[in-house]
Amino acid sequence: xxxxxxxxxxxxxxxxxxxxxxxxxxxxxxxxxxxxxxxxxxxxxxxxxxxxxxxxxxxxxxxxxxxxxxxxxxxxxxxxxxxxxxxxxxxxxxxxxxxxxxxxxxxxxxx
Amino acid sequence: xxxxxxxxxxxxxxxxxxxxxxxxxxxxxxxxxxxxxxxxxxxxxxxxxxxxxxxxxxxxxxxxxxxxxxxxxxxxxxxxxxxxxxxxxxxxxxxxxxxxxxxxxxxxxxxxxxxxxxxxxxx
Numbered sequence: 001x002x003x004x005x006x007x008x009x010x011x012x013x014x015x016x017x018x019x020x021x022x023x024x025x026x027x028x029x030x031x032x033x034x035x036x037x038x039x040x041x042x043x044x045x046x047x048x049x050x051x052x053x054x055x056x057x058x059x060x061x062x063x064x065x066x067x068x069x070x071x072x073x074x075x076x077x078x079x080x081x082x083x084x085x086x087x088x089x090x091x092x093x094x095x096x097x098x099x100x101x102x103x104x105x106x107x108x109x110x111x
Numbered sequence: 112x113x114x115x116x117x118x119x120x121x122x123x124x125x126x127x128x129x130x131x132x133x134x135x136x137x138x139x140x141x142x143x144x145x146x147x148x149x150x151x152x153x154x155x156x157x158x159x160x161x162x163x164x165x166x167x168x169x170x171x172x173x174x175x176x177x178x179x180x181x182x183x184x185x186x187x188x189x190x191x192x193x194x195x196x197x198x199x200x201x202x203x204x205x206x207x208x209x210x211x212x213x214x215x216x217x218x219x220x221x222x223x224x225x226x227x228x229x230x231x232x233x234x
Binding site: 045047048087092093101103 | 146148155156157158161170172173206208211212214217218219220221222224225226227
């Protein structure tokens with residue numbers, strides 16, 4: 001079980017909005033460490049979607065946004081498209097474990 | 112254009128060793144730290160190790176500490192992962208990733224990844 005907890009799956013119809021939560025604790029997200037988000041299509045390299053809690057790298061559509069509050073963070077995807085179907089991971093640092101942590105991953109299905 | 116290309120994966124028996132390589136191009140290699148991240152079959156991403164830009168520090172996940180060693184050659188733009196005493200649970204795709212943040216500030220994130228190399232530990 002991951003220290004960063006994500007829902008195993010979410011789904012939405014094309015054009016809809018979905019959110020993916022990432023729940024941490026006082027030694028990682030709650031301690032103020034940045035949360036980052038990745039999109040991963042099986043068989044390909046993971047892609048950085050969001051860094052530093054809210055920032056999009058160049059080339060990432062503004063349909064992707066994220067927020068952080070307290071010991072949790074969330075990723076929002078608006079205007080769902082078929083190509084968004086992938087696994088999504090949150091990532092942070094944990095000061096008590098002194099490691100980088102990934103959430104367990106969330107599989108997004110576009111209906 | 113940033114490229115990371117992993118190599119060295121394969122099938123190996125439990126207890127044996129393997130060395131992975133990650134060749135980088137398209138940027139100033141010596142300015143960046145690098146990580147190895149793995150994904151076991153049907154599982155999520157798991158962070159494995161980091162090496163600082165200047166080779167001054169290395170850190171490892173508990174699951175590989177004492178068995179895996181990360182190194183780098185700044186003259187060849189290559190990062191390595193020496194994996195000893197391999198176990199079945201080390202079976203995974205191993206990705207090399209560039210750090211866009213700073214480990215000491217807890218801001219490490221991965222802005223470029225390789226395509227991965229598959230390691231299978233089986234008798």
